[in-house]
Amino acid sequence: MDYFPLFCQLKGRACLLVGAGDVAERKARLLLDAGAALTVVALDFTDAFERWAESGQLQKIEGEFAASQLDDKWLVIAATDSDTLNMQVSEAAEARRIFCNLVDAPEQASFIMPSIIDRSPLMIAVSSGGNAPVLARLMRERLEATLPLHLGRLAELAGSLRQRVKQHYSDGMTRRRWWEKLFNHQRLAQSLANNDIPQSEAFIEQLFAQPIEEQGEVVLVGAGPGDASLLTLKALQQMQLADVVVYDRLVSDEVLNLVRRDAERIFVGKQAGNHCVPQEQINQILVEQAQRGKRVVRLKGGDPFIFGRGGEELEVLAEAGIGFSVVPGITAASGCSAYSGIPLTHRDHAQSLRLITGHAKKDSSLDWPCLAQGKQTLVFYMGLSQAGEIQHQLTHHGLAVDTPVALIENGTTPAQKVVTGELSQLSELATQVKSPSLIIVGGVVALREKLNWFSSAEANPQPLAL
Structure with a gap:
């Protein structure tokens, strides 16, 4: 491990930024977002720094860097266009045992700044140790695209429920299963995304009221016409969460390879004139698996509601009192x-x-x-x-x-x-x-x-x- 990953609490803590150009502006935004008490020293300042100073978001020092400016600081970032000055800042910080980041010189910095995915309070950092920042950025973009925006609200909700869950369930294994149900609850996620507080609270009470082993559900997922790159992000997320995947012959091997590796797979393939598993039996499989507390993904070629008998299957689930949701797919x-x-x-x-x-x-x-x-x-x-x-x-x-x-x-x-x-x-x-x-x-x-x-x-x- 080249770097020890660490999340710092900077709220209200004094930090120093040396430099006030475009690169320094990006660093300043991150520090301000983290709530740092920021001081910026530079000869010239961009308009953004002027606005931040006028609004009291940071303190400006117009002039040369001096080592004494590091007194009482928790960390410093050197973001000037002078390598010599950046090294002076680094050496002064090192002498005071203050963590220092140097732009474009990670090998001389005592800490580096990763690419960040912000779903506060959930934070994800991606770093290449300074070796390939573009690769780290591309990875961040990939992850950013796959992570729902409501995750922050879900994390806040979990924080508010921790004590209640601890009191409600006596053993750690049961608590862990309950949390998994909460985080994988598709309808709760949708209600949070819609900011529907009453509905979210109703789903939470339902989770507490039902025995853990009886809280299975079915998600109808459209697998698209064959090319795995046509899967929606939501479809991929559900396939990665499934305990059981029920699929037919229209689901390509390329798509099926993206299913969670340890998920149970049940083939119910149909072919014109040769229904190896009758529809009534498929319906029963979905009901039985959900009643065992499993998270079931019914994976259908194309879109579940376009000649995929999705409506028929949901009717059966509704009659059995099984929770369900639908992820549309690109139809053939x-x-x-x-x-x-x-x-x-x-x-x-x-x-x-x-x-x-x-x-x-x-x-x-x-x-x-x-x-x-x-x-x-x-x-x-x-x-x-x-x-x-x-x-x-x-x-x-x-x-x-x-x-x-x-x-x-x-x-x-x-x-x-x-x-x-x-x-x-x-x-x-x-x-x-x-x-x-x-x-x-x-x-x-x-x-x-x-x-x-x-x-x-x-x-x-x-x-x-x-």
Whole structure:
């Protein structure tokens, strides 16, 4: 360990900043945010320093640095454009055993300033020991993007509950499980994010009232169309928190690899004409796992509420009194069309978009006359086996036989395959692809030849994994 990580309490403590340029301005903001009693010494000051001094936020000393200015200081930062002066400050601080930071010279500093993620009172610091500050900044940005803004309020809430939890639960293991439930409670997190205090308090009372082992819940998570980089941040967070993951065949291996390693995985894959696990049994699995106190993630390809039977599963959970929440995902229509260079709407070709299931319940039928209207885009999910019927019904009800169509197999994945043609060829084109495939019908498909290069993998390279 090159540096000992330490969080300092500077509120009301005297600190010195030598220099008042742009770099020093950034350091001053951090010290002021920490509540330091800040003194700044410099020959010239930026406008920000002048404003801070006028408002009484810091004390200005206009002139040369003198070692005596370090008296009674807790720490000092040398942020001038003179290496010689910075070293003088460092040596004077060292002689007085005062921690000193030198900008752009970490090897000569007695402390370094990390990249900070501020979710006060939760603080996260990232440092490369001064070796690669840009890398530390990139890592901070990655972490910043994945951490919800409400974490600070959650930490404050936890602080206010510590004594009550200690009195309510006698042993440490039970307390630990209760805290895990609190921090992983998706609906509580949402209420905090919405600043809904009554709802937050209701969830807390519910946590105290129920036995720990009975507080399971289910989160329906949209896994997107295949490419793991299309997962939402919230989806990834839930996958990392899951005790149990129930998933189907539309969830790609790339996505599944991001699930918490020690989570139990239950495969309930379905394939057209071959339902290895009936829907009723899937519903029962979700209920039983939640009743055991597990945090269950129901991972569904695309979006749970777009032909994913998410609504049906939630109905069962609601009837069983199981808590649930939903994380939307990028649906196949959006992802597959974007990766194929096909805009779903376009002022010259389509003013409306219809998402259609290729196999509705047996006692229902589609409104084919309405679907056969022009100036719209039709996207058929799970319609590959019904391609001939789709072609017949649309042409029979007046849609032009030369209407462009596209079939997209394994959309957004490295194995993506796109076949295009006209509506009169749909049944024949369907023999050239395999399930899972999406069918797009409409004038927008004609734009693929012009736009496909811009949606190719070469034009959208993946970022370097850090």
